[in-house]
Amino acid sequence: MSVRNLDWSPLDLDSDPVRADPDVVRDAQKRYQHIADTIDDAVAKLQKIVDTGSDSLAGQYVDGLKSDAGSLKDRLTKAAVRYHDVATEIGRYEPDLDRGLSETAGALTDAEEARNAQTKAKALPDPQKGSDGTTSPEEQAKGTAKDKATTDADGQLAAAKKRLDDALGALNVAGKRFGDAVNCKKYDDGLSDSFKDKLDAIMAKISQIFAIIGMILGVLAILIPGVDVLVFAGIVAGAVTLVANVVLYADGKGSVLDVVLGAVGLGLAGLGAAVSLIGKGMSSAAKAAASFRPRPAPAPPGGGIQMVPLRPIGAGGAGRPVPNYSRPFGPGNTPPPRPIPNYSRPFGPGNLPPGRPVPNFSRPFGPPAPNAANQWQNLSEWFNNPATNWLLGKLGAITPDVGFWASAWAQLKGAGSMWATLLSDPLKFGKDLGSILTGLKGAQDLAAIMRAAGLGAISPLWYVWGGINGAFGIGAGFVYTGGRLNGWIPAVNPPGQVATS
Structure with a gap:
């Protein structure tokens, strides 16, 4: 039997209230029982190893093997209890599930019959008044019959819904009993998720x-x-x-x-x-x-020199570019009197001998060459x-x-x-x-x-x-x-x- 695919609208439900497959439940019961029996068999074999005398075993591994076998046997024995309990409780739950499925199906059948009865009751004729405005006894009987049929049909539908509620209630009680019986809190076997x-x-x-x-x-x-x-x-x-x-x-x-x-x-x-x-x-x-x-700046327009001051001119100022004057010095190889450049302030007009090109120190030396x-x-x-x-x-x-x-x-x-x-x-x-x-x-x-x-x-x-x-x-x-x-x-x-x- 599979999950029922029925129309539950007569009971005002959109789907099956009991979504369970008895065949799956029975298979689960057999599976748990098989696991429990397998564990019992393993425990029995381990017990034989534990009980075996040292004469039957030889070598240094004997004590370790018996100790490990005993530890494993104890753990499997605890686990077997849970699997046995689950198999047993599933067996107890199966009749309750079958009963719940049967009762809910019966409630659905009752509800369908009640809906049909309601439809028939509505179809019964209403009492009609005569030409003199009075209702004859025969017509009154028709009204009474329709009212009774409607009431009976409504009662039948209410009974179907109560049957459904009772079935679900009993099934919930059985499910809670099943859950409580195999609750993980009851076991200390290492199988529960902490x-x-x-x-x-x-x-x-x-x-x-x-x-x-x-x-x-x-x-x-x-x-x-x-x-x-x-x-x-x-x-x-x-x-x-x-x-x-x-x-x-x-x-x-x-x-x-x-x-x-x-x-x-x-x-x-x-x-x-x-x-x-x-x-x-x-x-x-x-x-x-x-x-x-920096890159050297280009020469200023119209010629002239572009000098880069390295350090103050004075004693020991070797290495500074020497201007190449365009005319010889005067008699005695001494230049004629002329203004003495004032090297304490920026160079400029009047700060070099007249007639000489004025270095253009106001221009930047040029932007750095582009590189990484x-x-x-x-x-x-x-x-x-x-x-x-x-x-x-x-x-x-x-x-x-x-x-x-x-x-x-x-x-x-x-x-x-x-x-x-x-x-x-x-x-x-x-x-x-x-x-x-x-x-x-x-x-x-x-x-x-x-x-x-x-x-x-x-x-x-x-x-x-x-x-x-x-x-x-x-x-x-x-x-x-x-x-x-x-x-x-x-x-x-x-x-x-x-x-x-």
């Missing part, structure tokens, strides 16, 4: 969800490199995953490798913040150095965000020239520029993407900035650091995490713990 078990189930789901989120963010961080919002979100996802994995491992249901790799990942992120500050300090110094290496150093922007990093800045008291050491959200937009445009070279310059695009995958992009950029400022090469350790991050991101971030989520990589547990997928 609060810790429920918490572990929640943590396992959280770990799975945030691991997937972390992988998605990792892919986006490669496709759209350097965007602080994506990196920050990925680190938050990694932190949540680590907390969940720590709880699972503490309860014996997690993998030690999940915890270790998660902790290493967050550790690398934290160390990366410090390394980033060092790199930004070097970049800032290189930018400042580049700004002090003076074009570098001090953008925000993932750790420079409103949340961590508040927690860290907005330390000046991590405050960049461009804020968090403005940096995200600038970084997004930079990623767009990289992808724009996919078709126009695929070789350059491949190099850029390869440097991102291997983690060498930051070191390469820093090296270019330092060279442009003339500050020499960077330490090879920068490339080592980038390579470690790239290898860890691919290995732990994608290969291991993806393998664990798909069940390809099993959990790694210390002795005494059971591995879970």
Whole structure:
């Protein structure tokens, strides 16, 4: 018998009030009874091992085997009690269920008959008055018969609904008896889900969800490199995953490798913040150095000299450019009297001998040549965000020239520029993407900035650091995490713990 598919509208119901399949219930009873019998058989065999004398067994394993067999026997014996109780209570519940199904079906039949009776009662003729305005006894009898038929039909419908309510009430009593008899609180057999078990189930789901989120963010961080919002979100996802994995491992249901790799990942992120500050300090110094290496300005219109004062003229002032006067000095190789230049104030007309070109010191020496150093922007990093800045008291050491959200937009445009070279310059695009995958992009950029400022090469350790991050991101971030989520990589547990997928 399957769940009934009937029209329950005569009882003012939209669906079957008893959604139960007796065949499924009977199969469940047989299954629980089979489990109970299997446990009993296992307990009996374990008891034989426990009761076996040492003469029948030889070797150093005897005592350990008997001890383990005894412990397992005790645990199975406790579990068998619950399975026996469940099988027994299902057997007690089955007749109640059959009765409830029968009674509710009978109530439906009664309700259908009552509805038919109501329809017939309504169809009976009403009493009619005569031409003189009076109602004859025959017509009055018709009215009485119709009223009685209507009342009987209404009573029959009410009785059908009461039969339904009584059947459901009795079935609920049987169900409560069944539930109380096998309530998990009655048993101390280790089969009931404790609060810790429920918490572990929640943590396992959280770990799975945030691991997937972390992988998605990792892919986006490669496709759209350097965007602080994506990196920050990925680190938050990694932190949540680590907390969940720590709880699972503490309860014996997690993998030690999940915890270790998660902790290493967050550790690398934290160390990366410090390394980033060092790199930004070097970049800032290189930018400042580049700004002090200007291009010489073009000669002023109409000729003349453009001299760059290096230090005050006076004794020991060697190395300063000497103006080449256009006429010889006077007799005695001494220049004729002329105004003495006042080097204590800026050069200008009247501050050099007359007739000589006046250097144009009011013009700038020219803008710095465009290069990687003076074009570098001090953008925000993932750790420079409103949340961590508040927690860290907005330390000046991590405050960049461009804020968090403005940096995200600038970084997004930079990623767009990289992808724009996919078709126009695929070789350059491949190099850029390869440097991102291997983690060498930051070191390469820093090296270019330092060279442009003339500050020499960077330490090879920068490339080592980038390579470690790239290898860890691919290995732990994608290969291991993806393998664990798909069940390809099993959990790694210390002795005494059971591995879970």
